[in-house]
Amino acid sequence: MSEIILKTENLGISFGAHKAVSNVSLEIEKGKLTTILGPNGAGKTTFFNLISGLLTPTTGKIFFDGTDITSLSPTKRVAIGVGRSFQLTNVFPKLTAYENVRLAAQSHYKVGFKLLTNFDKFSNVNERTEEILERVLLLDRKNSLASDLTHGEQRKLELGMALALDPKVLLLDEPTAGMAIEEVPTMIDIITKTHALGTTIVLIEHKMDMVKKLSDRLVILANGSVLADGDPEAVSKNPEVLAAYLGGGVLNEISS
Numbered sequence: 001m002s003e004i005i006l007k008t009e010n011l012g013i014s015f016g017a018h019k020a021v022s023n024v025s026l027e028i029e030k031g032k033l034t035t036i037l038g039p040n041g042a043g044k045t046t047f048f049n050l051i052s053g054l055l056t057p058t059t060g061k062i063f064f065d066g067t068d069i070t071s072l073s074p075t076k077r078v079a080i081g082v083g084r085s086f087q088l089t090n091v092f093p094k095l096t097a098y099e100n101v102r103l104a105a106q107s108h109y110k111v112g113f114k115l116l117t118n119f120d121k122f123s124n125v126n127e128r129t130e131e132i133l134e135r136v137l138l139l140d141r142k143n144s145l146a147s148d149l150t151h152g153e154q155r156k157l158e159l160g161m162a163l164a165l166d167p168k169v170l171l172l173d174e175p176t177a178g179m180a181i182e183e184v185p186t187m188i189d190i191i192t193k194t195h196a197l198g199t200t201i202v203l204i205e206h207k208m209d210m211v212k213k214l215s216d217r218l219v220i221l222a223n224g225s226v227l228a229d230g231d232p233e234a235v236s237k238n239p240e241v242l243a244a245y246l247g248g249g250v251l252n253e254i255s256s
């Protein structure tokens with residue numbers, strides 16, 4: 001049994017009478033890529049919001065590396081290694097690609113405004129920024145304003161900003177959503193390389209071919225609860241899972 005880096009215990013949240021996430025108990029193994037799939041409104045993004053601390057659970061607990069982080073602020077969660085990229089792009093449009101990543105790297109190295117007294121750290125930050133831009137295939141676009149990047153490049157930049165914080169667990173919410181089809185393979189490549197470098201990844205994704213190619217494990221959420229969990233190939237053929245998708249009109253997508 002491998003080491004568990006992230007664990008939820010009976011995690012749940014209600015919005016009024018609606019249980020968006022209900023009693024989710026999951027153990028995420030270190031170094032693995034786990035994909036969460038589910039129909040629209042299943043609670044996937046809400047689950048990520050609970051893990052990253054943007055929402056406070058109504059029930060249950062969250063453990064990171066064995067420590068209860070349920071009451072920790074989102075900023076502290078990032079500092080201990082819970083990284084996140086969002087479904088919608090979250091970059092600073094008036095800064096260059098380089099400046100966006102450098103800001104994230106600066107906060108990781110805790111370089112504040114006293115750059116001159118932190119000269120060694122400052123050169124580390126610059127090196128780290130270049131290295132991250134290379135990893136997300138944006139080195140040749142480093143001087144472009146984020147607002148001038150394509151949507152796909154902005155998603156890569158956002159991933160770069162999350163990587164600059166050196167996360168131990170990276171939560172990726174539909175990283176290829178809205179991307180031009182020809183940009184998808186490069187994003188898959190970046191995720192594959194990040195995983196190969198040892199980062200634990202939890203991915204929300206709808207593209208079934210991508211899910212099967214990348215994932216060590218597939219978890220299906222439906223109506224806020226775990227419906228199936230296990231080997232991606234087996235889970236995608238599970239009759240209960242196929243039935244859950246009948247109403248969502250994506251049966252062909254999941255069984256292909």
Ligand SMILES: Nc1ncnc2c1ncn2[C@@H]1O[C@H](COP(=O)(O)OP(=O)(O)OP(=O)(O)O)[C@@H](O)[C@H]1O
Nearest residue numbers: 015018019020038039040041042043044045046047
């Ligand atoms: N802040 C909120 N207040 C009220 N209801 C919410 C809130 N956030 C989410 N919900 C509801 O909780 C349910 C789960 O939403 P969530 O966005 O987590 O689903 P999802 O699985 O990520 O869906 P999608 O694939 O469409 O992104 C939905 O019914 C949604 O309307």
